[in-house]
Amino acid sequence: MIVGGGDGGVAREVIKHPAVKTVDQAEIDGRVIEVCKEFLPTMAVGYKDPRVNVFVEDGIKFMERNKNKYDVIITDSSDPIGKSLVLEDIFARTVQKRFLCRVMFQDPLIAYSKRNISN
Numbered sequence: 390m391i392v393g394g395g396d397g398g399v400a401r402e403v404i405k406h407p408a409v410k411t412v413d414q415a416e417i418d419g420r421v422i423e424v425c426k427e428f429l430p431t432m433a434v435g436y437k438d439p440r441v442n443v444f445v446e447d448g449i450k451f452m453e454r455n456k457n458k459y460d461v462i463i464t465d466s467s468d469p470i471g472k473s474l475v476l477e478d479i480f481a482r483t484v485q486k487r488f489l490c491r492v493m494f495q496d497p498l499i500a501y502s503k504r505n506i507s508n
Contacts, residue, residue, distance in 0.1 A: 390414075390458075392448030394465035395421030401435035403463070412441045413459075415452070419445035 391399050391414040403412050425433040
């Protein structure tokens with residue numbers, strides 16, 4: 390399960406592993422996917438793989454409807470710069486509160502990447 394990752398880079402890397410049977414990806418902005426397919430085709434190449442299923446919707450809501458379904462959950466959201474810094478913090482707290490604290494998944498691996506970018 391990939392939450393975010395509209396550029397397709399995470400999907401591209403995940404499907405390189407032969408043990409991966411399917412990848413569901415919830416991206417809130419379908420336009421990001423389309424723009425990346427057009428202007429970043431080497432990044433978005435993973436979308437061509439039939440194992441990748443894209444759902445254009447809120448990732449939190451998607452995961453709430455699909456409890457106990459995933460072995461691995463990867464979040465790939467905006468770099469924490471400017472306004473997205475606030476949104477990133479809200480998203481991180483929501484994920485922790487709804488999924489980690491409530492243990493909605495049985496023994497998942499949750500990968501959450503947040504970069505520090507300095508000027």
